[in-house]
Amino acid sequence: MALETDVSKKNKEFETLLNEDFKKRDFKEGKIIKATVSEIGKKHIFVETGLKSEGAIPIEEFRHSKELEKLKVGSKIDVYLEKIESYKGDIVVSREKAKRLGSFEKMNKAFEDQKVVEGIITNKVRGGFIVNIDSCLCFLPGSQVDTKPIKNMDSLMNVPQKFLCVKLDKARGNIVVSRKAVLAKTRDKELAKILSKIKEGDIVTATVKSCLEWGAFLDVMGADALLHVTDLSYSRVDKPASLLSVGQSIKTKIIKIDPQTKRISCGVKQMHPDPYENLEKKYLVGKIYDGIVTKVVDYGAFVKLQEGLEGLVHQSSLSWTKKNIHPSKILSSSQKIKVKVIELDVSKRRISLSYKDTQENPWTAFTNKYKTGSVVNTRVKNIADFALFVSIENSDFDGMIHYKDISWQETEESLKKFNKNDSVKAKLLEIDTEKEKIRLGIKQLEKDPFDFFLKKENKEIITATVVEVLKNGIKVSVGNDKNLIITIKKNQLAKELEDCRPEIFTKGNKVDCMIVDLEKEKRKVNLSIKELEKHNEKIAIKKYGKDGSSSGAVLGDILGKVFKSKKKKEKK
Numbered sequence: 001m002a003l004e005t006d007v008s009k010k011n012k013e014f015e016t017l018l019n020e021d022f023k024k025r026d027f028k029e030g031k032i033i034k035a036t037v038s039e040i041g042k043k044h045i046f047v048e049t050g051l052k053s054e055g056a057i058p059i060e061e062f063r064h065s066k067e068l069e070k071l072k073v074g075s076k077i078d079v080y081l082e083k084i085e086s087y088k089g090d091i092v093v094s095r096e097k098a099k100r101l102g103s104f105e106k107m108n109k110a111f112e113d114q115k116v117v118e119g120i121i122t123n124k125v126r127g128g129f130i131v132n133i134d135s136c137l138c139f140l141p142g143s144q145v146d147t148k149p150i151k152n153m154d155s156l157m158n159v160p161q162k163f164l165c166v167k168l169d170k171a172r173g174n175i176v177v178s179r180k181a182v183l184a185k186t187r188d189k190e191l192a193k194i195l196s197k198i199k200e201g202d203i204v205t206a207t208v209k210s211c212l213e214w215g216a217f218l219d220v221m222g223a224d225a226l227l228h229v230t231d232l233s234y235s236r237v238d239k240p241a242s243l244l245s246v247g248q249s250i251k252t253k254i255i256k257i258d259p260q261t262k263r264i265s266c267g268v269k270q271m272h273p274d275p276y277e278n279l280e281k282k283y284l285v286g287k288i289y290d291g292i293v294t295k296v297v298d299y300g301a302f303v304k305l306q307e308g309l310e311g312l313v314h315q316s317s318l319s320w321t322k323k324n325i326h327p328s329k330i331l332s333s334s335q336k337i338k339v340k341v342i343e344l345d346v347s348k349r350r351i352s353l354s355y356k357d358t359q360e361n362p363w364t365a366f367t368n369k370y371k372t373g374s375v376v377n378t379r380v381k382n383i384a385d386f387a388l389f390v391s392i393e394n395s396d397f398d399g400m401i402h403y404k405d406i407s408w409q410e411t412e413e414s415l416k417k418f419n420k421n422d423s424v425k426a427k428l429l430e431i432d433t434e435k436e437k438i439r440l441g442i443k444q445l446e447k448d449p450f451d452f453f454l455k456k457e458n459k460e461i462i463t464a465t466v467v468e469v470l471k472n473g474i475k476v477s478v479g480n481d482k483n484l485i486i487t488i489k490k491n492q493l494a495k496e497l498e499d500c501r502p503e504i505f506t507k508g509n510k511v512d513c514m515i516v517d518l519e520k521e522k523r524k525v526n527l528s529i530k531e532l533e534k535h536n537e538k539i540a541i542k543k544y545g546k547d548g549s550s551s552g553a554v555l556g557d558i559l560g561k562v563f564k565s566k567k568k569k570e571k572k
Contacts, residue, residue: 055093103136111165144178231267234308275309311351405441449484492528
């Protein structure tokens, strides 16, 4: 019993001494410790750490890094202490985690110092790539691969590249790196050397790298430079590719170096004299010059006066008569023409030209030949909702015949009588040379039927002929003129309301009616049978009223005498 007590006491003393030794060695889980290789097996590498037992590390943790080839018994390596004692009583260590943690610490140091590190792009992931930097897996965003877009990444995969750590999250163990930042630093250094050798105003030899819609990128001594399309030529250039090609060597002038962005702007036209200098002395407003059509557009045509100097002939200045056709129907590219300078604006670098002013104004010839009131032959070109558009024979002019000038009835229905290409005789009503418009009329070829009322007065009695019976009245012709048609409203057909019935009238009936509301200047008149009956009633009462009252005659008898008396007069 005493012996057992002594053994137990010694074990406790040993454990105490061992724990104190562990404390001195600072063995803590989650730390990297030194270990010695004690055995290299087929599946595991065994290491001594100074703890109670050996640690076993899967051999796969060494193979992928080729470390196994150099490893031997007695080799000193760093391991990650995961557990001092597992459920089996063994220690758990990892070489892989040790290397990762070590690499993470190195990356953290590199991040703090902004030091460039080397790694390999291993594979593509969503939004970017995975980069292996000394067993530390980092994320490379797609936007941080290069300073310019790269279509094919094959040349960069699995090849050592330089990176800069731009973001590091210790808590999550996330690392973001950038290749672009390294290239930018290198580029800035190289660019600074190049910029020290050139200055604004220098003429250099450059190589065309690419052509875009708005310009071209050049290589100037190894630096990128921009040649904008407006700096290619004083003449208008639609596309840089029409003058430049990739790989072409050209002379260009350094026109600007931005000190902030280090951007270089070049120009080709700046190596030549500006054609707009002293422009007012070279070209005078009102004078005619030779030119060549360079381009026809929807709104006109561009004409070259000399190399680098173009003006615009607006659509309105192309032709005296052809207003609604495309400029390509008048002019064509490369055509040699004469143009008149109508405006010079040096500040806006703009020249306005006229093509029509170099030709005789046909309006002058037309007004000399035709006067207002002249009768001309026309041909229908187009029929609109409100008018006929006609070409005037033996001239280059078109005119308009409004529907109100077709017939004295002045209804849109008159347009339906015409077809395209119909020959029509018309009278010239108006020639407006300023607005370049001609108005014609057809009805003016005939006498105005309203002249019938010129010598008439209100309350005058006339005879009309029924030409049409309507639901709300009747249409009558006046003065034996088929063109003078007037509608008598239903409420004006009789004095008594029950007699206001259009159906009692038939086409061809002669009816007496009274002129009411006659306005000669406005060509307005109304006719009324009702007012005539009232008028006749007043006359009958005035003439027969006294005798009628003494003999017991009624109003109907009195009116009967009036009508009989009127019929006798008509027979005579």
